[in-house]
Amino acid sequence: MLADVHGRLLGFDGLAREAAQSFATLLCLNAASAPLRTREADLYPLAVVVLHAADGAALGWLCVLDNQPRALDVAARGALDDAASIARELLERPDERRLALAIAGSGTGVWDRHVPSGEIHYSPGWKALLGYTDDEVGKRIEDAYARVHPDDLDYVQATISAHFDGHTPAYEVEHRLRHKDGHYIWVCSRGKVIERDDAGRPLRMIGTTTDITALRSVSEQLRQNVELLTDLTDEIPGMVFQFRHRPDGTSTFPYVSAGVMDIYGMTAEQISGNAAVLHDRVHPDDLPALLASLDLSASTLHPWRHEFRVQLPGRGILWRQGNAQPKRLADGSVIWHGLVTDVTERKRIEVELQVLATTDFLTQLPNRRHFMQLIEAELGRVQRSLTRSAAILMCDLDHFKAINDRWGHGIGDEALRHFAGILGRAIRRIDFAGRMGGEEFAIVLGDADVSSAVTFARRLQQQLADRPLLLGCERIPLSISIGVATLQANDVSAEAALSRSDSALYRAKQNGRNRIECD
Numbered sequence: 001m002l003a004d005v006h007g008r009l010l011g012f013d014g015l016a017r018e019a020a021q022s023f024a025t026l027l028c029l030n031a032a033s034a035p036l037r038t039r040e041a042d043l044y045p046l047a048v049v050v051l052h053a054a055d056g057a058a059l060g061w062l063c064v065l066d067n068q069p070r071a072l073d074v075a076a077r078g079a080l081d082d083a084a085s086i087a088r089e090l091l092e093r094p095d096e097r098r099l100a101l102a103i104a105g106s107g108t109g110v111w112d113r114h115v116p117s118g119e120i121h122y123s124p125g126w127k128a129l130l131g132y133t134d135d136e137v138g139k140r141i142e143d144a145y146a147r148v149h150p151d152d153l154d155y156v157q158a159t160i161s162a163h164f165d166g167h168t169p170a171y172e173v174e175h176r177l178r179h180k181d182g183h184y185i186w187v188c189s190r191g192k193v194i195e196r197d198d199a200g201r202p203l204r205m206i207g208t209t210t211d212i213t214a215l216r217s218v219s220e221q222l223r224q225n226v227e228l229l230t231d232l233t234d235e236i237p238g239m240v241f242q243f244r245h246r247p248d249g250t251s252t253f254p255y256v257s258a259g260v261m262d263i264y265g266m267t268a269e270q271i272s273g274n275a276a277v278l279h280d281r282v283h284p285d286d287l288p289a290l291l292a293s294l295d296l297s298a299s300t301l302h303p304w305r306h307e308f309r310v311q312l313p314g315r316g317i318l319w320r321q322g323n324a325q326p327k328r329l330a331d332g333s334v335i336w337h338g339l340v341t342d343v344t345e346r347k348r349i350e351v352e353l354q355v356l357a358t359t360d361f362l363t364q365l366p367n368r369r370h371f372m373q374l375i376e377a378e379l380g381r382v383q384r385s386l387t388r389s390a391a392i393l394m395c396d397l398d399h400f401k402a403i404n405d406r407w408g409h410g411i412g413d414e415a416l417r418h419f420a421g422i423l424g425r426a427i428r429r430i431d432f433a434g435r436m437g438g439e440e441f442a443i444v445l446g447d448a449d450v451s452s453a454v455t456f457a458r459r460l461q462q463q464l465a466d467r468p469l470l471l472g473c474e475r476i477p478l479s480i481s482i483g484v485a486t487l488q489a490n491d492v493s494a495e496a497a498l499s500r501s502d503s504a505l506y507r508a509k510q511n512g513r514n515r516i517e518c519d
Contacts, residue, residue: 044069047077049084108210113141115164115193115202120144129187129211131180149176149184156189163193164202171207174216186216233257238341239264243275243324245298247332251275254335263320263340265312283309283317298334301326307343319347360435362413363420371434375444375487375494383489390487391453392497393443394505395423395460398479398513400439411471415478418469426460442498450486450518457482457516481508485519 046069049062062084064072072080109126113119118141127137130147137143148156152175163171171191176184191207233240240257253275256268264271264281271277282290286308297304304324309317324338358370366374375392382388397403397419404412416439423433423441430446445453461480469476483504487497500519508517 046070047072047080049080051084051088053088108208110208111191111206113191113205113207115205118142126209129185129209130177136180147178149178152176160191163191166200171205174212177209185211186213188212230257234259236339238262238339240339241324241337243336243338244329245294245334259340263342264310265315281310281312283311285309297324297326297336301328301334304336304338307347318342319344363416363435365420365424365441366432366434368434368436371432371436371442372494374432374434375442375498378444378446379487379491379494379497382487383491389447389449391445391448391450392485392487392501393445393453393457394436394483394498394501395441395443395480396482396505396509397439398481398509403476407471407476411469411476415469415476418467419464419478419480422463422467423460426456426463442501444487450484453484453486454516454518457484461514461516479514481505481513482516483508483519484516 044066046064046066048064051060051062062080064080109129110123111126112121119139120141121139122137124134127134130137145153145157156173156175159168159173160171162168169192172188174186174188177187179185188210189207190210191205193202193205195204196202234257236257236259239259239262240255241253241260242255243251243253245251251274253268253272256271258268260266260268260271264278266278266281279287290306290308293304293306296302304322304326307319307321310320311317319342320340321343322338322340324336326334326336328334358366360367378390382390397415400412400415403415416435419441420435423443427433427443427445431444433441433443436442443456445456448456461482464478464480469478483501483506485497485501485504487494491497504517504519508515511517
């Protein structure tokens with residue numbers, strides 16, 4: 001009677017089925033020496049053989065039953081051993097058939113090499129991979145190497161030699177083999193030495209060969225697509241990137257284009273593993289805002305857009321602008337895909353435009369519009385403080401029309417620049433001045449009252465007198481009339497205070513010019 005490792009009955013002679021079922025139960029109970037009771041007779045197990053596969057795994061049991069308990073003689077035991085071998089083969093065949101079907105369906109062929117002689121046996125499936133029938137492939141190792149693509153032969157032989165020498169646990173190599181019709185297919189060959197002699201020399205090696213032509217084609221197409229994408233992104237001005245921020249706080253750049261060198265002065269390899277190395281390149285005044293902008297984008301998943309400065313060795317301070325779209329991953333990470341560009345030139349132009357929009361071109365002082373913005377801000381500070389004060393002075397170059405008429409507008413412009421230079425050097429950091437138009441200028445003195453403002457006005461008149469405008473050897477007389485007022489907390493606007501100082505200026509001009517009048 002034959003049973004598999006699970007106790008399922010695979011074969012029995014003419015004994016009653018209930019005896020076989022009882023035996024299966026005894027096998028499970030490990031009590032094969034007890035008699036098996038049937039309706040007709042008691043049966044005794046004379047011998048039980050546990051059947052093992054080549055790898056030691058249990059396959060099942062073989063049992064000899066008789067109606068009388070007795071011992072087996074030598075001949076009977078020999079017959080039992082033969083029966084056990086046959087039973088073992090029967091139990092292994094289903095697995096072999098399943099393996100054969102699996103191999104046949106996978107596009108894989110099997111080979112068995114006798115290493116000393118070089119003789120190789122190929123399965124029909126292996127031969128079919130190359131378009132051959134079962135009797136068209138020889139067994140010589142020379143024929144096997146002749147089918148390998150010439151460009152791959154050295155690599156194949158070196159890899160298999162390394163395995164023969166024990167340097168690798170198995171043999172695996174991708175290479176090309178010549179098909180029967182002459183073209184080459186890509187294959188993956190895997191194998192392992194399963195038998196060595198006492199000196200460790202390889203005797204037998206078994207392996208498989210799988211057709212991977214389609215896989216290589218897809219892989220090659222993917223490689224070409226990646227290469228094309230890389231070429232395209234490398235041509236885009238700036239740095240194309242993929243940035244990942246993990247829940248544990250660490251960040252990486254899985255991908256950056258070649259533009260990273262221009263943007264940060266570093267290579268992709270330097271920043272890929274740890275994005276924090278870029279923090280040293282960001283201007284320290286801008287780093288907190290940069291990190292906060294990324295945190296906000298990560299929490300809201302809103303697009304990231306931020307401008308910041310970097311400090312690059314040998315290149316100084318430069319402006320960068322980042323734009324990216326975030327996406328949350330299953331593990332809680334947030335990943336951005338975007339672009340960082342160099343906006344240094346744009347920022348320079350913006351500064352120039354800002355200067356043009358807020359600065360008087362001739363004197364380089366704030367123009368009227370900008371001055372009014374500054375004085376409104378100063379009035380707000382006065383209104384918010386119980387102790388802060390400020391004075392406003394309106395100045396007018398005396399007899400300016402006469403200067404233009406006598407020496408020309410070019411000299412008139414030079415006179416305006418001359419006074420603006422003296423004024424710029426006279427005011428403090430907390431003060432500011434502006435050209436209001438024509439020959440009129442305005443000054444705001446921070447933390448000043450009427451008395452200190454008058455003192456400043458006298459000093460300004462004296463400095464202008466001490467530093468005349470010279471045209472060759474000719475001295476061009478310049479003087480100024482000044483009206484003084486203070487910014488008051490109850491002023492509804494800066495224009496109100498400016499109007500008071502303007503009225504004081506009018507009186508100074510009416511009273512003889514080169515004078516100071518107070519509101």
